[in-house]
Amino acid sequence: GAGVSQSPRYKVAKRGQDVALRCDPISGHVSLFWYQQALGQGPEFLTYFQNEAQLDKSGLPSDRFFAERPEGSVSTLKIQRTQQEDSAVYLCASSLVRGVTYNEQFFGPGTRLTVL
Amino acid sequence: AQKVTQAQTEISVVEKEDVTLDCVYETRDTTYYLFWYKQPPSGELVFLIRRNSFDEQNEISGRYSWNFQKSTSSFNFTITASQVVDSAVYFCALSGTGKNSGYSTLTFGKGTMLLVSP
Numbered sequence: 001g002a003g004v005s006q007s008p009r010y011k012v013a014k015r016g017q018d019v020a021l022r023c024d025p026i027s028g029h030v031s032l033f034w035y036q037q038a039l040g041q042g043p044e045f046l047t048y049f050q051n052e053a054q055l056d057k058s059g060l061p062s063d064r065f066f067a068e069r070p071e072g073s074v075s076t077l078k079i080q081r082t083q084q085e086d087s088a089v090y091l092c093a094s095s096l097v098r099g100v101t102y103n104e105q106f107f108g109p110g111t112r113l114t115v116l
Numbered sequence: 117a118q119k120v121t122q123a124q125t126e127i128s129v130v131e132k133e134d135v136t137l138d139c140v141y142e143t144r145d146t147t148y149y150l151f152w153y154k155q156p157p158s159g160e161l162v163f164l165i166r167r168n169s170f171d172e173q174n175e176i177s178g179r180y181s182w183n184f185q186k187s188t189s190s191f192n193f194t195i196t197a198s199q200v201v202d203s204a205v206y207f208c209a210l211s212g213t214g215k216n217s218g219y220s221t222l223t224f225g226k227g228t229m230l231l232v233s234p
Binding site (some may be wrong): 059 | 153158159160161162163209221222223224225226227
């Protein structure tokens with residue numbers, strides 16, 4: 001497809017379960033970002049990849065959160081032992097080039113995670 | 117640290133009214149970019165406009181216009197002759213320099229929900 005895709009669109013997990021969220025960026029985009037958007041809030045930065053390298057994971061809320069992009073394309077955000085406070089929409093964004101502050105980020109539709 | 121404040125939580129207007137969404141930002145960067153994104157009920161963030169810190173010229177693009185004032189750290193967004201399809205949450209965002217200065221991340225405000233009724 002032409003845009004960023006994410007799957008699943010909705011995920012319901014029981015507390016303590018592990019979940020994996022997938023992001024397919026726009027083909028050829030070097031940069032990939034993950035954001036977390038709690039209900040009624042703006043998106044907050046989680047982590048950044050430049051190709052396969054994870055250059056910044058300062059926004060990951062705990063060591064239960066793990067992200068990877070092994071081949072520099074598809075990325076997976078994994079949350080272990082989910083907690084209720086993990087309930088949020090997880091947004092993935094990609095951009096064509098690395099660096100530069102004007103670089104437009106294209107967002108996917110997000111995965112809405114609900115932890116019961 | 118960077119911060120974006122959108123003081124308006126929700127705005128309701130009647131179709132064809134003009135509406136202005138306020139945004140105030142804080143940053144220590146000398147070079148930065150400001151953005152407005154729209155998030156319809158489907159959830160996807162849609163890019164609307166971008167402005168860099170060196171250019172305070174205000175522009176109009178169709179029904180959208182923006183007022184960037186560095187002196188007051190404000191980047192307000194106006195929709196002229198609003199339409200029902202404009203109903204969405206609007207986010208103001210600020211680009212920042214990543215920790216290694218080789219990339220940027222976006223800092224978002226909390227959003228303003230715009231409701232346009234017929």
